[in-house]
Amino acid sequence: MSNETIVTSSPVGRHLDSIGExxxxxxxxxxxxxxxxxxxxTIGRSTDNDVxxxxxxxxxxxxLIQKIKDAYFIKDEESTNGTFVNGIxxxxxxxxxxxxxxxxxxxNMSLVIS
Numbered sequence: 001m002s003n004e005t006i007v008t009s010s011p012v013g014r015h016l017d018s019i020g021e022x023x024x025x026x027x028x029x030x031x032x033x034x035x036x037x038x039x040x041x042t043i044g045r046s047t048d049n050d051v052x053x054x055x056x057x058x059x060x061x062x063x064l065i066q067k068i069k070d071a072y073f074i075k076d077e078e079s080t081n082g083t084f085v086n087g088i089x090x091x092x093x094x095x096x097x098x099x100x101x102x103x104x105x106x107x108n109m110s111l112v113i114s
Contacts, residue, residue, distance in 0.1 A: 026114065027114055028041065028051070028065070028104075028111050028112070028113060028114070029111065029112045029114050030051065030109060030110065030111040030112070031109075034114075035050070035051060037065065037067065037072055037113075038067070039066065039067045040064065040065070040066050040067070041064070041065040041066075042061065042063075042064055043058075043062050043063045043064070043065070043106060043111075044058055044059055044060050044061040044062035044063070044077070044079075045058040045059060045060050045062065046060040046061060049061065049062075051111070053106050053107055053109050055106070055107035055108055055109055056107070057081045057106075057107030057108060058079070058081070058106050058107040058109070059077070059079035059080055059081070061077050062076070062077060062079045062083065062106050063075065063076050063077055063079065063083045063104075063106060064077055065098070066095070068095070071097055071098075072097075072098045072113070073095040073096060073097050073098060074090065074095070074096050074098055074104060075090075075093065075094065075095050075096070076090050076091070076092045076093065076094075077092075077093075078092045078093060079092070079106075081107065083104065083105070083106055084104070084105040084106075085098070085102055085103070085104055085105075086102055086103055087103075087105070098113045099113065100113055100114055101113065101114070
């Protein structure tokens with residue numbers, strides 16, 4: 001039995017295999033701005049956050065995006081109105097893994113992982 005497959009034996013197979021790979025997230029998009037994802041990004045209404053959400057529905061320190069190993073996670077910082085990922089409210093204080101294309105909603109602001 002051979003270990004050779006279309007992925008290892010043909011250029012087309014290798015190309016299709018590379019398309020299936022997910023590229024790591026590299027930035028956060030909101031209000032037509034891009035913020036590079038770094039080890040830790042704070043989000044909230046207060047001006048001392050990395051991403052300031054100008055909305056009364058956002059808490060002063062609303063959420064945190066943190067890199068853990070090679071992935072990014074979001075954590076709701078016990079906000080009053082909650083943090084939503086793809087329309088689902090995430091539990092306060094729990095880390096939720098993010099992937100490219102995920103839509104984060106804080107108040108009436110949407111942020112997209114790209």
